Amino acid sequence: MKRDELSPHGGGARLRRIGSMTARCPACGRRTMIIEDYLYDAPLIGLLLISAGRCRSCGYRYSDIRAAESQGPRRLVFRAEGPGDLNVIVVKSASASIRIPELGVEVTPGPASQGFITTVEGILQRVGEVLETLCADPETNREECSRRLRELKECSEGRSSFTLIIDDPEGTSRIISSKVMKEKLYSPSMS
């Protein structure tokens, strides 16, 4: 599976367009961003809400994916214990943060954050990109950096166990495995 790419296999009845709207483009600020929403009934995963947008002025593209049904503010905890666990599907919504305590890494959503669908392995690749950015900083301790990249490599080869924690105040993220543990998450008040 190509990373972060959803293949509806030609679509058909599984993919249904449910509406479109015009929004302000985060890149150029003009209200020329057309966002189309789709419902996709994904095998094993369930109903997904997919948004795809393009700005008619500057060409900026936006895409987002999340479970159609919210489970309320949730923490999902998944213990990856071998190569088979790396293929588990993950739906990470725009509002969710990702943490792997064993690697000392946390990826928090920014204002332009978008949801995506990937695998546990794909999450590790993203974490690797974050680590490499951190390591490019001359302030970063070189030894610490190579140690973490080595640990990440062991995790992505299924030789080390690790814990994937997804905190999602919207409750529209999913880890498609019977091993996933779900806890209620109390997000801070928005007021």
Ligand SMILES: [Zn+2]
């Ligand atoms: Zn634009």
